Amino acid sequence: MRSLAVLFDQWYRTLQAPRKHLDVVDTAGHNVIFEEPDRFVAALDRILADG
Incomplete structure (x- = not known):
């Protein structure tokens, strides 16, 4: 059985979008x-700043 990380990596590589970001x-x-609201907001801020 393949791990979820392997399945996710395969899915993410095939995902087609104008932009994608993995944090x-x-x-x-x-x-x-x-669970990590400060890190979540920081990640959104970085994504939005990259516009």
Whole structure:
């Protein structure tokens, strides 16, 4: 059985979008916005600044 990380990497490589950005928060799970709110906001700020 392949790990979720491998499946995600395959999916992300095939994802076609005008822009895409991957920001991994190792210390959080699926609820990163609640578990690491400061890092979540910082990531959004970087993404929006790159416009």
